[in-house]
């Protein structure tokens with residue numbers, strides 16, 4: 215049996231540890247932080263969304279790019295497998311009204327505790343405060359409380375995460391050493407983050423924190439229903455995150471992008487124009503919006519902010535605007551605030567076993583790979599699935615030797 219070092223004790227690294235130790239290998243997980251899986255624990259604070267129950271074709275359509283290796287890893291560990299695995303740790307998963315899957319306790323701590331117990335029973339050693347600093351000729355080097363440590367395992371698996379929430383441990387310091395040995399690493403960018411909008415002061419004072427419900431949004435990613443939240447800086451929340459990658463790419467390419475909203479998704483533009491046309495032209499704009507379109511509160515305030523005088527006055531133009539209201543975005547929020555990051559090690563730098571072509575015997579998994587997905591459980595599913603796939607790739611490689 216081989217000596218395997220896993221670097222990074224998040225969902226991807228711990229899943230790889232389970233597979234490898236389950237097959238009898240001697241596994242040590244090294245993590246920079248005083249305890250493992252801090253981002254998983256934080257993810258559980260707002261309800262740990264483990265995966266999604268939607269049909270398989272729609273599910274895999276959420277991942278960008280449409281990378282065959284990623285899809286194969288997901289296929290080998292589908293949402294139903296993930297639920298079975300989590301239930302085996304006592305999660306007692308349920309499907310929420312949106313189709314998202316959560317453990318009954320909603321948080322991550324009971325699941326993580328049970329998982330760490332299982333790993334200990336399998337003989338996995340976890341070394342905390344071990345910061346990986348790079349490669350040596352034959353192995354890996356770490357900074358530890360006792361000074362520099364050099365190890366030369368039979369194989370290594372890196373699962374160092376992306377670049378969001380760096381204070382939880384994943385600070386993407388791995389990018390430089392991986393590029394230095396010839397890997398192609400796409401720049402890390404925020405994913406699943408909000409955007410800055412130039413609100414006026416009175417609007418933000420009144421509506422920061424307000425949810426905007428039952429709207430549809432359109433971007434290069436398509437048209438989707440949902441809700442989002444007004445923040446001090448701009449906009450955030452699930453509907454924004456669904457479109458965030460497309461909006462970010464457009465901002466990067468063209469320097470501007472609009473979050474296009476339909477505030478009255480239940481009515482056609484013709485019907486809405488008719489309903490608005492029936493209102494007394496002398497009534498206030500607020501009354502016409504409320505009675506003719508059923509809009510008040512934050513939705514009415516949004517309409518008022520991004521509409522010209524001319525559009526307000528003419529029912530046809532007003533209806534068209536309410537069905538396609540562009541919120542101009544200034545920029546994406548910083549990566550440190552994002553839920554996840556895009557970019558990372560390109561699949562072209564890996565062989566089909568998730569092994570670095572530039573460093574035989576070193577495998578990679580999780581968010582440090584170049585893929586992204588919206589919130590909805592897709593991120594954790596992707597990390598668990600690639601953790602398993604890389605562990606299996608590592609075992610195939612060992613077996614060949």
Ligand SMILES: Cc1cc2nc3c(=O)[nH]c(=O)nc-3n(C[C@H](O)[C@H](O)[C@H](O)COP(=O)(O)OP(=O)(O)OC[C@H]3O[C@@H](n4cnc5c(N)ncnc54)[C@H](O)[C@@H]3O)c2cc1C
Nearest residue numbers: 222224225226246257263345346375383580581591593594
């Ligand atoms: C607020 C928030 C909520 C979220 N909610 C959800 C959710 O509900 N559902 C979902 O699917 N996803 C969610 N996510 C995303 C999900 O948590 C991440 O995608 C996932 O944790 C990434 O797993 P990973 O194992 O690849 O990396 P990480 O979880 O980031 O783990 C990487 C590990 O590597 C360690 N490490 C990093 N650098 C070094 C180094 N140099 N040396 C040693 N160790 C190092 C880190 O300390 C860390 O423990 C959320 C994220 C955030 C921030």
